[in-house]
Amino acid sequence: MSSSRSVFIHACILTAFLVPGPASAVQEPDHLEVPLTIDHRHLAERVSTVLDMDADGRARITRDACNRVELSDLRTRSAGERLEVDMAVAADVGTAVLGQCIGPGRWHGRMRVELVPDVDRSGLRIVLTPETADLRRPDGTESLLTRPARALAETLILPRLGRAQVDLVEPLESIDRLLATFLRDMGPQAADLVGRSRLTAVTVHEDGVRALLGFEVSRPAAVEREEVPPLDSRELAQWQRLEDELDGFLTVIITHLASQARDRELRLDMLGVLLDARHAIASALADDSETAGPDDPVRTLFVESWDRLRPHVLTLERTDVVPDNGALALASFIAGADAISALDALGPEYGLELTRDGLRRLARMLLGERAPASFTPLPLAVDPSLRKLLRPEAVDWPEDVEPRAGPLSMLGAWLIADARAANDSPALALKGKVPTLADLDNYLNLVSVLMDQEIRARKGGNTRVPAVFRFMFDPLVRATAWKESCWRQYTGSPGNPRVLKSSIGALGMMQINPRVWRGVYDLDRLAEDVQYNLHAGIDILEHYMVDYAIRRGEHRQPGGFDSLAQATYAAYNGGPGHLSRYRRDDTAVSLRAIDREFLEHYQTFRTTRWPRVQSCYAVP
Secondary structure, eight states: OOOTTOOOEEEOSOOOOOOOOOSSSSOOOEEEEEEEEEEHHHHHHHHHHHTTOOTTSOEEEEEETTEEEEEEEEEEEEETTEEEEEEEEEEEEEEEETTEEEEEEEEEEEEEEEEEEEEOTTSSEEEEEEEEEEEEOTTSOOOTTHHHHHHHHHHHHHHHHTTOEEEOHHHHHHHHHHHHHHHHTTOTTSOOEEEEEEEEEEEEETTEEEEEEEEEEOOOOOOOOOOOOOOOHHHHHHHHHHHHHHHHHHHHHHHHHHHHOOSHHHHHHHHHHHHHHHHHHHHHHHHHHHHOOSSOHHHHHHHHHHHHHHHHHHHHHHTTOSOHHHHHHHHHHHHHHHHHHHHHHTOGGGOOOOOHHHHHHHHHHHHGGGSOSOOOSOOOSOOHHHHHHTSOOOOOOOOOSOOOOOOOOHHHHHHHHHHHHHOSOHHHHTTTOOOOGGGHHHHHHHHHHHHHHHHHHHHTTOOOSOGGGGGGHHHHHHHHHHHHHSSOSEEEETTEEEEOBOTTOOBTTTTBOHHHHBTTBOHHHHHHOHHHHHHHHHHHHHHHIIIIIITTTGGGSTTTHHHHHHHHHHHHHHOGGGTTGGGOTTSOHHHHHHHHHHHHHHHHHHHHSSOOGGGTSOOO
């Protein structure tokens, strides 16, 4: 890393410009440009450096004993096509006579200088050239002292400002190495990076100074595409290891960034991208075995995850939470990920593939030596730091809705009371128990009592669900468990019970996917302990209800509380990105059917706290 006052750059909205080559035997390379923005906070750092400002933002520049200027309160802002530097100036102007300074006195005011940004000859740096300067007193007027003060300030300050520049050598070299890695790994028929990246233009924008990073990629040799056969076992194993690498990469990167976010909502939005990516990877792994085709799900998952994460990273970058020694690293990471997306946008003929080496190189651009040597094998133990990120502090929500209590049927009350009296430890009684029709009533009673205990404990104070919504949490938990598993932890036969496991690996009564929730819960206990499984499921429901559904106002959608319940379950079932699927027109028919069925269960539990048993079991 360079100095602790390194430039903080962010890559703005990604744009890839393709310049087609002429129709000739030798094709011209494709030219791509990625915008990079240096924001005002860090432009001010560059300017303050050449002015020798101290840690308090003050500087004194002296020509001789009688002529000096003192600078403070430096700011930068955009002014049309120029960058304006504004600072407080105190100037002493005088002439030395017999060892004393004779002059009109001290002048106070502000100095504004317009700088014109440009790219230097190397294409690796942005230079800032002073063009005009103006001095005014605090009231905006001039005085007799203003002219000599201006002359002194221009003599002492403008030459220093002319040395201001933004050195981008290091991030450009990092991006070159990253692109070369991806292109090299695509094989002999793939594209190639032509020369090194350069800055092609620079303009002033509202956020700061925006430069275009240009690079050229040779077109891959034309090859006749053949029908891709199904993956063999070795290829499938390699593909799945790369999906594990992507999982590990996203986990390391997103938890690192989210841990720096002071804003709770920003942190949750970042973690939502991680949870969605893990859901998608779990689904992709399940699909690989039979349906893997020519499309690369790892590349697609990377691009989609970066598209969603990118605006949150830029928001984090604009806050003042990233340490100075990490600023250039974050800038390189953003630009590198953008460049990969730009290559991907060129089209499938370029054959872009994400590789283990490429992901590790991209991670090192952000984390340096702290980046792991490998992201696999995936760590499966509980990670306290990840648990803490996913269990944020309690929030006081506005009391803008009125709770509605649902009636408890006599049947439900009798069953729960009877089960509690019969067995004080339903979790122990349910250990290894597979429901049978002959013992179904007793089995469902045990599950209902266990749920009652867990939900009551949560309502007793260990909950972040706002009071106005707590009435709906009981039916939400019961309906979710019924929809996911028909209240079963085990399947098989009573003599040979097996943990209920879905096609994508979700476990037990609450169907918790260990791929999605690794690091947060004990994966062995999710399978072996029905009470732990239920407790974890309640945690996850609370997380999605409070941190996503309520926060985003799903209870204000048509349907009110029912909409809130549907949104919470949709996120539970598919990840935060599925939150609004129950009300979107583009939702798949299969998912709409899942959401409708859940709502029916939820409304049943709202009134009876007891399921429609025949919806799962063959009973009269």
